[in-house]
Amino acid sequence: MTRKQAGEYKTKHPPDQQTSAAIVEAIKEKIKNNELSCAHAEAIARDTATTLAEVGINLDLLEMRIGKCQLGLFGYNPTSKAVEPADIVSPELTAAIHSALSEERLPCAAAWTIAASLGIPRMAVAGACETMKIKIKPCQLGAF
Incomplete structure (x- = not known):
């Protein structure tokens, strides 16, 4: 909220x-x-x-x-959002994101799992989603 x-x-x-x-x-x-x-x-x-x-x-x-959402989506003043679109999204990350989509969105928990499995920062997954125009939802804490 x-x-x-x-x-x-x-x-x-x-x-x-x-x-x-x-x-x-x-x-x-x-x-x-x-x-x-x-x-x-x-x-x-x-x-x-x-x-x-x-x-x-x-x-x-x-x-x-x-x-301070670990995906950079909210809680960073003054702009609130810290995540930036990724310059390049690897085919491996693209495939992982697409395979984890639910109702055309990537659940926060799936973003964390992808980051862990690929050995990349969670915010890198969020940046890829920004580039790919994919919303991350729902939040594991219920914020959105």
Whole structure:
């Protein structure tokens, strides 16, 4: 959700949705200026043996923002977006992206998997998607 929707993040979830004490405690240890970076969210998921989706739900319920997307798609002030289109996209990366598309979009989780399997930065996959005019969605944290 966007900055304009601040204060409404929790409305994405059922009214009886509960937070996890372990996740909330981990968030409080890492949060700065009411914002948690994607990398910190990933670490919290790993450290609490949960999913990024669960961390995202807890952030929503706490009305806290997600920043510095590891794909460079949002959370980088002042422009918000850090990813740039790639100058060249290798045939191997093109094929990997095309094979992972879902409804003509590349899921965030698939972008991470592709980056790991090809040994390239996650933002390089996002840059290739920018060049190829492919949207990355959905976000593992539920931001979009």
